[in-house]
Amino acid sequence: QKEVEQNSGPLSVPEGAIASLNCTYSDRGSQSFFWYRQYSGKSPELIMFIYSNGDKEDGRFTAQLNKASQYVSLLIRDSQPSDSATYLCAAGSRGSNYKLTFGKGTLLTVNP
């Protein structure tokens, strides 16, 4: 059973702080990893993807991938109240038609 695990939270951080979201995956064949943001009642919105070991930065967001540890993380710098949402980690692989296996998501709350 291919699994993606995330802490369900809630994770609460003050405005302006760094939020750190973590994810582990069980399938070593996973090649691409995605972070989606989902507001309550809405559909997932892609915010970042990563497929090479190391860090990838995009504005206030940094994704980190460690394939040896099967670990993916997302850092959100200068967190804003509008970042309050559920963050979903997903993994895909060529062998599975790149269908995504999602974690249950981590609920992030940024307090003003």
Place this chain on the structure above:
Amino acid sequence: DTGVSQDPRHKITKRGQNVTFRCDPISEHNRLYWYRQTLGQGPEFLTYFQNEAQLEKSRLLSDRFSAERPKGSFSTLEIQRTEQGDSAMYLCASSTGTAPYEQYFGPGTRLTVT
């Protein structure tokens, strides 16, 4: 560039009725995926199309579920003889045929079976 669209956005139906949902992917995307999401869970894969070919179906997709993608453009997902357990958000996503095959989701169809 318009995003993925889904119709209807909400559907309330009585148990035993049939329902059909439509998804229009981003125009240049040849890959289309259907997922189902229930409260507190991440989306779960249902089925995958590459162009008009349905290449993979999840074991979650019972024989009451059928999906099509005629001409490789829009897709439909039909649920026959709906059950209360079918109540969920049905999400459609599309992607290009090049790595990393990132998927973009539509707004979803929320199904409530009473």
